[in-house]
Amino acid sequence: MTALVGIGYDSHRLVDGNSLRLGGVDVPHDKRLDGHSDADVLTHAVIDALLGAAGMGDIGQHFPDTDPRFAGADSMQLLDTVVGEIVAAGMHVVNVDCTVVLQTPKVAPHREAMRARLAGCLGIPQERVNVKATTGEGMGFVGRCEGVAALAIAALDTDT
DSSP, X not given: OOXXXXXXXXXXXXXXXXXXXXXXXXXXXXXXXXXXXXOOXXXXXXXXXXXXXXXXXXXXXXXXXXXXXXXXXXXHHHHHHHHHHHHXXXXXXXXXXXXXXXXXXXSGGGHHHHHHHHHHHHTSOXXXXXXXXXXXXXXXXXXXXXXXXXXXXXXXXXXX
C-alpha cells in the first residue's frame, strides 16, 4: 500500500450570467465563470490534484482547451473520466480537501451538495470530501470580483 498526494489549482474569470458552477452544483449568482468547458474551478482543481497524485500530468494534457470536443464540457464528466483512469491504473481515491476562493456568493448554503456531487463521482464517502471557502478580503482579482480560484489536495492509495 502506497500513499500518493497531489495538489491542484484553477482560476477562471467572472462574466455576466446567472449562476456559477462549483463542484458540479449551480450556485445562483449574477455572474458565471468563463472558460472552454463549464469553467467549474473547484472540479478542475480536484482533477489536477488527482492527476498530480497519480503522476498522470494535468487537466490541460487530458482535456486541452484547443480541442473542440471539450467546448462546454461538463467538468463532472471529465472528473469521472479521470477517476476511471486512476482506478484502471491500480489506484483509488482516499480523500480530497478543497478551498474555493471567491468574494461572493457564499458557498456555505451549497457546501453539502458540492461534497455529495464530488464524493459520488470520486467513489468515496461524502465525509472524505471537504469543501471550504474564503474571500479575497477585497484584494486582488478575487476581491475585485473579477474571478474565482480553487485549490485542492487529493490522496490516492495503490491497490498493492
